[in-house]
Structures are given as C-alpha cells and as structure tokens.
Amino acid sequence: MNKREEKFVCCICNVGFGIPEFPKLLPCMHMICRDCLFQVIIAQTSRQEYVDKESEIYCGMCQRYVHIPYCNLDDLPTVFKLIQNKAEQTICCEEGCCTKGFSYCYECNVIYCESHLEQHIKTNPTHKFEVFNEGKYCLKHHSIKTYYCCTCNEILCPECYVLDHSGDVVCKYLNYLSKFYTHDRFNISKRVYNLSQTVRRATEIYDSFYFNQQPMTDAQLAISSTQIEQLISQKINELKKGGKLLTGVSKMVNELANEFRIQSPICPSFSTIKTTTNLIPLKGTIDVDLYFYDVYEKLTLTSDIALTLVPISHILPGCTDYLEEINHDLADEISGDGGEASASIKEVGKGRIRITIKGESIGDVCLRVYVHKVEIRTSPLIFHVIEVPKKVCCSNKDRNVCCISSMCTLQSGAYVISDRNNHNIKIFDGNNIAVAGGFGKNNGQFKLPTGVTSCVVDGKEIIAVTDMLNCNVQLFNTVGNHIKTLGRSGPLLNGCLLKPTAVAISNNKQTVYVADSKYNIIQGFPINGQPKIIVQKKNIGEFQIADLDIIETESKTVLVILDSLNHRLVLFNVDDETYKVKGRYDDCDRRGHFSFPRSLAIDHTKNYIYVLDGQNRIQQFNYELFFMGMYEYPSEPINKIYYSSSLNKMLLCYGTDYLHEISLDTITFYMN
Structure with missing residues (x-):
C-alpha cells in the first residue's frame, strides 16, 4: 500500500x-x-x-x-x-x-x-x-x-x-x-487551473503597469516639478512687490495634485460586476453595473471593454451559487439548447459602466466581461432567460386597498379571490370583475373572509368562502349570488365553528370540509345533511391547520392537511380514518422536511402536491408522498400558492393586490 x-x-x-x-x-x-x-x-x-x-x-x-x-x-x-x-x-x-x-x-x-x-x-x-x-x-x-x-x-x-x-x-x-x-x-485540478489563470492575469497587469506607466510617471513628475518652481517663483515675486496678496491657495493645491496624479488605465483586477438578479425576462431587460476602482482616465467603451454572451446548457436549479469550480468550462461551451440575449453598454458615472441585457429566447446564457482583453475576476456570470410571470391585478374601485388572503380559479379560467381588507370576494376573468359580499353578518356578507375554493357539485360549480369572524362558511354561484350558509358560532359541537380558515369541497360526498384553527378540528358539512366532526386530536394527534385541500378518486376521498404545529403534511382518508405523514421540523433543510409550512396546492391532473414553507421553498410530492423536487423561485416572500387546473399554471400570492401566474415550464426550470 x-x-x-x-x-x-x-x-x-x-x-x-x-x-x-x-x-x-x-x-x-x-x-x-x-x-x-x-x-x-x-x-x-x-x-x-x-x-x-x-x-x-x-x-x-x-x-x-x-x-x-x-x-x-x-x-x-x-x-x-x-x-x-x-x-x-x-x-x-x-x-x-x-x-x-x-x-x-x-x-x-x-x-x-x-x-x-x-x-x-x-x-x-x-x-x-x-x-x-x-x-x-x-x-x-x-x-x-x-x-x-x-x-x-x-x-x-x-x-x-x-x-x-x-x-x-x-x-x-x-x-x-x-x-x-x-x-x-x-x-x-480545476482550482489549480483557475489559480494559474489568476496569476497569469496579475502578471500581465503588473507588466503593463510597469513598462507602460513608468515612462509616463517620470515625464509627469518632471513637468510637475517645473510647474511647481514656476508657480512658487511667481507667488514670491508677487509678495516681494507687495502689489498682490497670496490668494487662490486651494485652487493652486488642487491643480498641483491633479498634475501629480498618475493617468492609469483601468485594471481588470480592480473591476467587478454587481447585479441584483440572474433572471432576465423574455423580451425584457435587466441592468448589470460594471465598476472600476482607482480609475482616473475616461473610459473608451469600444477598445477598453469587450462582452460575450453565449448560450449554454441549462444548469440545474440552484447551481448558480456553486459555479466556482466549473464556471470557466461552462462559459467556454456554446450549446444549441441554451437561451439567447443581447447587450449594450453605456457610461453612467466615473468608473461605472451599465450593461443592459435583453432576453431574446428562453434558456441559459453566459456573460463574460473583458477589460483590456483580460477577463475580470467576477466573470463569467450565468443568467436565465425566462418567460415573464403574468401579473394579475385584483384591485377594484374599493374603499381600501385589496389584500388577498386566498384564491382559486373556476373551470372557465376566471379568478376568485377573498379580499380581507374590503370584506368581499372578487370573481374576474381579467376584464370584468364581479364583487360579492361587504361588511356585515347577514347572508352574503363577511367580516373577515379567509379561505376560498370551488368545485362542481351535481353539475353546478359552487364557490365556498370561510368567514373567520362570522364563524361560518358561505356558498356562492359563479356570478357571486349567495346560495347557502353553513355553520354557526358556538362550543365544540357538530356544526359549530369558532375560527374557520381553510375549506375544501368533495364532489363524491357532496360535502364541504372546513378547518377550524381555534378548535383544531375539521368538520364536514354535507350540502344536504347534518354536519360532523371528521378530524380531531384523537385521529392524528395534536395539530395546527395551516391549509386544507382534497384528493378524490372513485374509491376514496383524502383530505390533504398542512400541519404547521408539527411541520408536516398529512393525508387523511375520510372513509377508513387512516393517514400518512410526511415531514418534520428537525433538520428542516432536508428534502421532504418543512420549516413552518403555510400553503399547499394540488395538481389533480399529474397527481402532484406542492407545499410552501416559511423559507419560501415549494416542495413537490406525488400522492404517495415521495419527494419529487424543490422549487425555489427568487422573489419576495410568498404567502399563498394555488395550482389552477383550468389555466395549467401556478398562482402565487404575496399578500398584496395582485397575483403572479407561473407556467409549468418555469416550475420545471427551477425544480431541483
């Protein structure tokens, strides 16, 4: 050995x-x-x-x-x-x-x-x-x-x-x-190669400075020395004659300082790129700033700076933070399945250049920046050209700013959102908005609407909305007309609610399931029948409901429960009261583990469950609760997610007055 x-x-x-x-x-x-x-x-x-x-x-x-x-x-x-x-x-x-x-x-x-x-x-x-x-x-x-x-x-x-x-x-x-x-x-070996490249660049920079700047420096010092002698002699003569006072001292000092300053070219080792995002919207632009330090000469954009933008094969999502080992190989490889982008540059200040990059086609592109034919140390950068998420504004001529607490879509593709600021729900198709509700305790009115969902029951599509302060759930048709009110305020009894939040509807059983976050129970309200407590502590242990949805097949009805207390996802079979669990809090960075899960969405076509947790991550599972991938979309904190089967898109809500539509391709693009 x-x-x-x-x-x-x-x-x-x-x-x-x-x-x-x-x-x-x-x-x-x-x-x-x-x-x-x-x-x-x-x-x-x-x-x-x-x-x-x-x-x-x-x-x-x-x-x-x-x-x-x-x-x-x-x-x-x-x-x-x-x-x-x-x-x-x-x-x-x-x-x-x-x-x-x-x-x-x-x-x-x-x-x-x-x-x-x-x-x-x-x-x-x-x-x-x-x-x-x-x-x-x-x-x-x-x-x-x-x-x-x-x-x-x-x-x-x-x-x-x-x-x-x-x-x-x-x-x-x-x-x-x-x-x-x-x-x-x-x-x-790649690190050794990168180190040798750095040494080579440093040597080139030093040689350029030493051989090119030394004669310039000597000449400037000689000229400045002569000018200093002339200025001093001039001022001394003025004092001797007594005709003028010694004025303009600061101006003279500045002039001398400028004469002594070395007119150095921009140096690649003192150049850096700063950007706030690596996402380029398709047919849109982003700005990348290029900074030069210790620069005193005016830049020549055509001769001093060179850019290359090449398409490369898509990097697995999340890899852009780990490119130190491999980025040079990636950037040297032009791929036919990469994206396309164009760039323009302009000077925006002393020692600062702005590069405007425009996304031309979807995929990954690599930007390399050269100064005096030497690549700067923060190059290359990898950018993703993506389809621009559609922004859906939900504001209307309301008294208060719209604040979305939950959302869903109808079979027609129309959006339905619950607006807790204006105590109503809005149904709109992008052009027309129908408003239902208003502040009050009567049928069709709300004090604090929270959860909302839709489902087809007996051939008719209905909308169910929970009202946290009125302690009930109300049913509407697709144009906003009130149909029925379920539940009432009261103690822990069948049909009584105290803090209803999330809601789901079963077509098979024609039942509305309501999560009560105060009692920590789930009650079933048949459209025509007596309510019954379905899930409570004795079924699955202590839990705190963050969200609720439903999975139905011909043979079974399964409630999908998001438990924020135990940081887990629970599938509860309504028929035989068995359940499966996924996730827990310890080591929450692990796949299939959650840190304060807050929302879930279900793709009933492909049998996928999506879970949003407190770290702004969306994890994907199949119906067997096997981990399929993790979606980390770079954005502000997301409050709510919903998968629309009619639109075939994911809806993201940020707790404001608008939604973002994310296509399946984008989800797959960022899934790791």
Missing part, C-alpha cells in the same frame, strides 16, 4: 480501500467504502429514514444528513486513484485468461477482462459492474459517461445521449455533480 492509500480510510469502518471495497465520495467530502454505504442505507431504510427519491444519507463524521445525487448509489463518484495500484495487479477470473482485470461484477464477486466482460453482460444484462477507470464508463459504447439525464436519472455517454435521450432534459455530469459537491477539495 503506497502513502496515498495509507492516508485514506473509510469513515465508517476505518479500514483502507480496495476491491471490492471501492472508495465512494460523499458530497461532504468524506469517503466511505461501498459495503458500509449500503449497510448505512439498509439501517436507514429499516428506520424508515431513507427514500430512494429523496436520496439522503446520514454521515457519521458530519453527524448530519447529506444530499446525494438522484442516481443509483453505485453511480456515486469513485476515487479510483486510491485503488489504482491494486486494480493494476488484478487478473481476469476466467479459466486460462491471464489478461489484466478491467472490471468487477458486484453480483458474481469476480473480476473480468474487457472481452469476457462483454460476454458476461450479454448473458447477465442486469448485473452491476465497477470499471477500473477514472469516471463512469459506458460498457455499451466503450466510452466515458459525461452527461446526466435529469428525466431518467441516469448517467450517459455522448452516444447514449444522442441515440436514446435526445428529447430528455440532459446536462453535463460535472455540472450536475457541482450541485452536491461544493467543497474546495473537489476537482482540485
């Missing part, structure tokens, strides 16, 4: 690596042998702490859960250099074959040469192999895998990409790994 191999051991068993104890690198940069890796997963699975879709493993060294890539565990990076000497000494296991070993079969626990491996694959296509090579190897096309298919969660070689995955969402495998492996030690 050489010195390199002696230095590294498994972080679990504390034993050196070998074959088949291959060293697997975790994103926290701790190395674990393959045997221990699978033993940890088995232990987590037995405690119901591991789900394939969430791909989190507990690292004993870090004492925390670590996000690992969404791929097969055997696809985790293998540090081949640690076992290279042992691999070179292996021999094929086939009788009579003395060829050097090429790979190891995990199922058969034997080593094969390349030719015998091909034969073995034909008879055992499901077996898993570890090839003795740096990186991941495609046994089908005999080439290194350099791409990752986000659609299939599979690593691909270039030929697999072109032949079998051309229509999928594919990115560079290194770019994909950069989302998880962010430590300085990862890809050390």
Whole structure:
C-alpha cells in the first residue's frame, strides 16, 4: 500500500480501500467504502429514514444528513486513484485468461477482462459492474459517461445521449455533480487551473503597469516639478512687490495634485460586476453595473471593454451559487439548447459602466466581461432567460386597498379571490370583475373572509368562502349570488365553528370540509345533511391547520392537511380514518422536511402536491408522498400558492393586490 492509500480510510469502518471495497465520495467530502454505504442505507431504510427519491444519507463524521445525487448509489463518484495500484495487479477470473482485470461484477464477486466482460453482460444484462477507470464508463459504447439525464436519472455517454435521450432534459455530469459537491477539495485540478489563470492575469497587469506607466510617471513628475518652481517663483515675486496678496491657495493645491496624479488605465483586477438578479425576462431587460476602482482616465467603451454572451446548457436549479469550480468550462461551451440575449453598454458615472441585457429566447446564457482583453475576476456570470410571470391585478374601485388572503380559479379560467381588507370576494376573468359580499353578518356578507375554493357539485360549480369572524362558511354561484350558509358560532359541537380558515369541497360526498384553527378540528358539512366532526386530536394527534385541500378518486376521498404545529403534511382518508405523514421540523433543510409550512396546492391532473414553507421553498410530492423536487423561485416572500387546473399554471400570492401566474415550464426550470 503506497502513502496515498495509507492516508485514506473509510469513515465508517476505518479500514483502507480496495476491491471490492471501492472508495465512494460523499458530497461532504468524506469517503466511505461501498459495503458500509449500503449497510448505512439498509439501517436507514429499516428506520424508515431513507427514500430512494429523496436520496439522503446520514454521515457519521458530519453527524448530519447529506444530499446525494438522484442516481443509483453505485453511480456515486469513485476515487479510483486510491485503488489504482491494486486494480493494476488484478487478473481476469476466467479459466486460462491471464489478461489484466478491467472490471468487477458486484453480483458474481469476480473480476473480468474487457472481452469476457462483454460476454458476461450479454448473458447477465442486469448485473452491476465497477470499471477500473477514472469516471463512469459506458460498457455499451466503450466510452466515458459525461452527461446526466435529469428525466431518467441516469448517467450517459455522448452516444447514449444522442441515440436514446435526445428529447430528455440532459446536462453535463460535472455540472450536475457541482450541485452536491461544493467543497474546495473537489476537482482540485480545476482550482489549480483557475489559480494559474489568476496569476497569469496579475502578471500581465503588473507588466503593463510597469513598462507602460513608468515612462509616463517620470515625464509627469518632471513637468510637475517645473510647474511647481514656476508657480512658487511667481507667488514670491508677487509678495516681494507687495502689489498682490497670496490668494487662490486651494485652487493652486488642487491643480498641483491633479498634475501629480498618475493617468492609469483601468485594471481588470480592480473591476467587478454587481447585479441584483440572474433572471432576465423574455423580451425584457435587466441592468448589470460594471465598476472600476482607482480609475482616473475616461473610459473608451469600444477598445477598453469587450462582452460575450453565449448560450449554454441549462444548469440545474440552484447551481448558480456553486459555479466556482466549473464556471470557466461552462462559459467556454456554446450549446444549441441554451437561451439567447443581447447587450449594450453605456457610461453612467466615473468608473461605472451599465450593461443592459435583453432576453431574446428562453434558456441559459453566459456573460463574460473583458477589460483590456483580460477577463475580470467576477466573470463569467450565468443568467436565465425566462418567460415573464403574468401579473394579475385584483384591485377594484374599493374603499381600501385589496389584500388577498386566498384564491382559486373556476373551470372557465376566471379568478376568485377573498379580499380581507374590503370584506368581499372578487370573481374576474381579467376584464370584468364581479364583487360579492361587504361588511356585515347577514347572508352574503363577511367580516373577515379567509379561505376560498370551488368545485362542481351535481353539475353546478359552487364557490365556498370561510368567514373567520362570522364563524361560518358561505356558498356562492359563479356570478357571486349567495346560495347557502353553513355553520354557526358556538362550543365544540357538530356544526359549530369558532375560527374557520381553510375549506375544501368533495364532489363524491357532496360535502364541504372546513378547518377550524381555534378548535383544531375539521368538520364536514354535507350540502344536504347534518354536519360532523371528521378530524380531531384523537385521529392524528395534536395539530395546527395551516391549509386544507382534497384528493378524490372513485374509491376514496383524502383530505390533504398542512400541519404547521408539527411541520408536516398529512393525508387523511375520510372513509377508513387512516393517514400518512410526511415531514418534520428537525433538520428542516432536508428534502421532504418543512420549516413552518403555510400553503399547499394540488395538481389533480399529474397527481402532484406542492407545499410552501416559511423559507419560501415549494416542495413537490406525488400522492404517495415521495419527494419529487424543490422549487425555489427568487422573489419576495410568498404567502399563498394555488395550482389552477383550468389555466395549467401556478398562482402565487404575496399578500398584496395582485397575483403572479407561473407556467409549468418555469416550475420545471427551477425544480431541483
């Protein structure tokens, strides 16, 4: 065992690596042998702490859960250099074959040469192999895998990409790994390269200053020295003659200071870019400011500054914070599936240039900035050209400013919002607004409308609105006419409410389900029947309802409950009173965990549940509560979300008088 191999051991068993104890690198940069890796997963699975879709493993060294890539565990990076000497000494296991070993079969626990491996694959296509090579190897096309298919969660070689995955969402495998492996030690060769580039630039800057500025400096000092002597002689003569006082001293000092000041060119190492966003609206513009420090000459925009904007393959959402290791490779690669943008520059002040970037087509673009043909240190920057979210203004000629507490849409695509400032609901299609309600306690009036939803019952679409202060839920038709009032104020009895907030309607059972955040119960109000308490503490334990929705199939009705007290998502089957739970507060940065969940939305077409929590994250789950992805849309804090099946868009509410419509493509774009 050489010195390199002696230095590294498994972080679990504390034993050196070998074959088949291959060293697997975790994103926290701790190395674990393959045997221990699978033993940890088995232990987590037995405690119901591991789900394939969430791909989190507990690292004993870090004492925390670590996000690992969404791929097969055997696809985790293998540090081949640690076992290279042992691999070179292996021999094929086939009788009579003395060829050097090429790979190891995990199922058969034997080593094969390349030719015998091909034969073995034909008879055992499901077996898993570890090839003795740096990186991941495609046994089908005999080439290194350099791409990752986000659609299939599979690593691909270039030929697999072109032949079998051309229509999928594919990115560079290194770019994909950069989302998880962010430590300085990862890809050390790239860091050395970047460091050498920095040294090269610094050397060029110094040489330019030394050889070009030194003669200029000497000449300016000589001229200034002569001017000082002349000015001093002039003032002394004036004093001697007694004809004039010594005036304009400050002006003279400023003139001399300007003469001494070195007229240096702008320096790339003292230049920086500042931007407030990396999102460029399609056909819209954003401004990026370029600052130059210690600059005294007037800039020449055409000769001093150069810009390049190139399309690049889409980076996985959230990766823009982790580009330090790979950004130069990304920026050098022009991709056909990237976005397009154009830019213009103008001077807006001393030492300050404004770059205006316009989004031309959707996708990712890379901006590189050069000063005196040298790239500045904060370049490149990655921007996303996205479809502009549609802003829907809900204000009307009300006495008070509209403040949206909840929203939904009708089958026609019309919006319905509850306005707690004006004590009414608004139904509008973008042009016409119908207002229902007003302050009061009578039927059709509100004191504090909160939750709102819609559903088709007996062929007619109805709107249900909870009123927190009137302690009831009211039903309206699609033009705002009052139909019926359900519930009343009173003690904890069937049909009594004290603080109704969220509401959901079952078409199968023709029942309105109302969440009471004071009693922490959910009551069912049949359209024609007696109310009944459906969910309470004895069913699912202590809980605090933040939001409520419903999932219905032909065989069952399931209430989707967002519990802010326990930071969890609960699916409660109304028929058999069984339930499933997802999430908790501890280590809330984990996938599938929440920090004060506040709103949920359901896509009944694709069977997805979206949960918004206090960190402005929207997590996506399927109906089995498997984690599907996380959507981090860069915006102000979101108060409420709603998925509109009629519009096929997500509605975001910020607690103001407008909504944002986000398309499914945008959601997918930012899902990680």
